[in-house]
Amino acid sequence: MAEQAEVLRRAPLSRDRILRAAVALADETGIESLSMRNLAQDLGVVPMALYKHVANKDELLDGMIDVVVSEIDPPVPDADWKHTVRERILSARQVLLRHPWAPLAIESRNMATPAVLAYLDSMVGTIRAGGFSANLAHHVMHAMGSRILGFSQELFDAARNAGRSGASNPEPPAALPPEVATRFPHLAEIATAASHDDASVVGQGCDDQFEFEFALDLLLDGIERLHQQSWTSSRRPG
Numbered sequence: 001m002a003e004q005a006e007v008l009r010r011a012p013l014s015r016d017r018i019l020r021a022a023v024a025l026a027d028e029t030g031i032e033s034l035s036m037r038n039l040a041q042d043l044g045v046v047p048m049a050l051y052k053h054v055a056n057k058d059e060l061l062d063g064m065i066d067v068v069v070s071e072i073d074p075p076v077p078d079a080d081w082k083h084t085v086r087e088r089i090l091s092a093r094q095v096l097l098r099h100p101w102a103p104l105a106i107e108s109r110n111m112a113t114p115a116v117l118a119y120l121d122s123m124v125g126t127i128r129a130g131g132f133s134a135n136l137a138h139h140v141m142h143a144m145g146s147r148i149l150g151f152s153q154e155l156f157d158a159a160r161n162a163g164r165s166g167a168s169n170p171e172p173p174a175a176l177p178p179e180v181a182t183r184f185p186h187l188a189e190i191a192t193a194a195s196h197d198d199a200s201v202v203g204q205g206c207d208d209q210f211e212f213e214f215a216l217d218l219l220l221d222g223i224e225r226l227h228q229q230s231w232t233s234s235r236r237p238g
Helices: 002-010 015-029 036-043 057-069 081-098 102-108 114-129 134-149 158-165 178-183 185-191 208-228
Strands: none
Touching: 015 036, 015 057, 036 057, 057 081, 057 102, 057 114, 081 102, 081 114, 081 134, 081 208, 102 134, 114 134, 134 208, 178 185
16 A cells, blocks of 8 residues: 555656545545545645646546446456356455445445446446346346445445545444343344354354345346346336
């Protein structure tokens, strides 16, 4: 990280250098602390020098998102639609784990950036090439939601806090106090019902990667079943 930052500081000022420095700064300190002034200080220039390359912070954020999305692996050659979609989504997840502020930035934009649109278009193309109708592909994209970009809105997501304020090692959620567990017995039951590889003590937290893949595979298996049934929304009940 320090070596990368030093390379960025020595490079001639350009839009690409500014965007990559902004990504590195957000990775380190979180999206909420990112400002044109802080970025200029990190680059060793006056703030006005940045505006020759990016018009404002909105344009900066759009460019940062595109830098991050460009890190997602390309489609798997000669693979079926399900494998390709799954591998690219898992690649996107790894990218966003490296840049925990990115989901917050993506959700804050009113319009998808060019790189996000290109990625989504490519994913739709993969699904259509798998023999899906445009109708079913439309509903697949709705069902996937943000998961197709590698993140999901979890009930309790410590990564969001890291994305706001910078990298950290979040502590596992505390166990429910006895009085709370008594009042909400069903929540208490499931809180201690499963343990995962990175949570050797039952109830000490969940394996986020396991939970992400579990939900992803549920979706993909269901989508595959609908595809095999030639499902279309015109045939839905009601």
